[in-house]
Amino acid sequence: MESQEKIKIRVCQGTTCFVMGASRLEGLETQIPPQWRQKVEISAQPCLGMCQKAGFMKAPFVRIGDEIIGSATVDSVLEKLSGIFK
Amino acid sequence: MIEDEAVFIDIGTAQQKKNGQNAYGDFIASKRYPEECRLIAVLSDGLGSGIKANILANMTATMLLKFAAAERNLIRAAETVMNALPVCQVRKISYSTFSVADCFEDGTVRIVEEGNPEFLHLHNGKVVAHECERIASQKFPERSMRTYVLHLEKDDRLLFCSDGVTQSGLGGSLYKLGWRREGLIDFVESRLASDPVLSCRRLAQEVVGEALTKEPDRLAKDDISCMVLHLREPRSLVVFTGPPYDSNRDAEYVGLFMRYPGKKVICGGTTANVVARELNREITTERFVKGSLPAGSRMDGVDLITEGVLTLSKAVEYLEDDPAVLPDDAAGRLVGLFLDSDEITFMVGAKVNQAHFDPDLPLELELRKNIVRRMERLLTQKYVKQVLLRFI
Structure with a gap:
């Protein structure tokens, strides 16, 4: 099923996430398969505030829709998206 | 007097060496005392030119800056320096001349001048004249200081210069008596009329540049220095x-x-x-x-x-x-x-x-x-x- 609303992907650019590798997620935009590009909206966020409450999860954090993923990499974000778009 | 208004004392300076010299014979020094809302600025002109003048001017300005800061009474500090400065054994004239301004953000400014051209006070872009009090040196009969206590308003400027500015062009065909104070006043007033928000640095640079154009072949016959203070809205x-x-x-x-x-x-x-x-x-x-x-x-x-x-x-x-x-x-x-x-x-x-x-x-x-x-x-x-x- 195709949703009209774009899925919001927010990459945390807080200090902890940045040093833990959020800067590498910049490549996400170019690595997203063409068929998904119109369905998502990617942007950075000053801080998602997750490092202080995420429990066992680790920075960098990315929010996909309402879901938070920790230790995010381009691959883990794409994997999550494939779950959503399957 | 400025009350209940935030004011910042901006300072801008510009200098030109005497032609052929490798050091400035004038020296400008300033220090800000934020906790006292105060800025002390000194312009000193050393006897002669080059390294010797530079050392004399530097010594005078540094002493004045230190004394003025340590001593609430600027006149006493300047008097001490005036009496302490030696006389050149060859030319029998003072080692250096100076202008010192002790400025407070409430607009109170104390000025002491010895030997340098008289400062300009610019209010609404026009020069305002002030009466001075003269204090003669007890030790050297030819030395005397001019002292002033001013109460500036916001956007007022003070311009100090060495005699290299007012005497620029001296002896040339166009300015036989030099650019003189009158020429400087005309220039500064017309610049401020066309650009009322002219920065201190720019004005000082333009005064020095203009003085240089008065010199034959644009070769400075003396050290040319200018220091501008501006009481303005802080950024x-x-x-x-x-x-x-x-x-x-x-x-x-x-x-x-x-x-x-x-x-x-x-x-x-x-x-x-x-x-x-x-x-x-x-x-x-x-x-x-x-x-x-x-x-x-x-x-x-x-x-x-x-x-x-x-x-x-x-x-x-x-x-x-x-x-x-x-x-x-x-x-x-x-x-x-x-x-x-x-x-x-x-x-x-x-x-x-x-x-x-x-x-x-x-x-x-x-x-x-x-x-x-x-x-x-x-x-x-x-x-x-x-x-x-x-x-x-």
Whole structure:
């Protein structure tokens, strides 16, 4: 099923996430398969505030829709998206 | 007298060496005392030119600056220096002449001049004349000081120069008696009429440039120096970095931040979120990375939003290295705002983010408080800014 609303992907650019590798997620935009590009909206966020409450999860954090993923990499974000778009 | 109004004493100087010399024979020195809302500036002209004059002028100006700061009574300090300066054994004339201005932000200025051309006081772009009190040296009959106590208003300027300015062109075919004070006044008044917001630095540069054009072949026959002081509206900047210790007071501090006059900067993602939440405004971030730092973000009513400790640390680096061109990253933009401001207030939130001390982090993050303190030292000592730290 195709949703009209774009899925919001927010990459945390807080200090902890940045040093833990959020800067590498910049490549996400170019690595997203063409068929998904119109369905998502990617942007950075000053801080998602997750490092202080995420429990066992680790920075960098990315929010996909309402879901938070920790230790995010381009691959883990794409994997999550494939779950959503399957 | 200026009351209940914020004022900043700006200073701008320009100098030209005597043709053929490799050192300035005039010396300009100034020091700011932020806690006393005071600035002391000295212009000294050493006898002769080149290295010898430079040493004499430097010594005179440095002594005056130190004495004036230590002694509340400027006239006594200047008198001490006037009596202490030796006489050249060859020419039997004074070693150096000087002008010293002790300025307070309430507009009170004490001026003492010995030997230098009389200063210009510019009010609404026009020169205002002042009566002086003369104090003769007890030791040297040919020396006397002119002393003045002025009460300036906001936007008033004071212009000091060495005799290289007023005597420029002397003996030439066009200016037999030199440019003289009258010529200088005409020039300064017409420049301020066409550009009332002319900066101190620019005005000083233009006076020196104009004096040089009066000289035959544009070759300075004497050292030419100009120093301009301007009592103007301060340019303020407030930097909000770190969330307040007591989150119940977030709204109060955000209100304080937004009411602050001047430019506004937020350094820190969590801090930006606190401000956005309290004001119900949206933060927009387009790019991820700019240079080696997270890119800046935007919010209505705030001039710059950056990440916290990494950007602040980088900004300290830029302030230390003082690059000719600031890099186009968030720290470079922050330093640019610092350099354009006279008064900088830091609102430093005391809440510590435990995640910054996670041993898994690939680098050690410094405490925000320590970075800001280093920044404060650099801004006050190296860049002569007025800095206020508020830990909240």
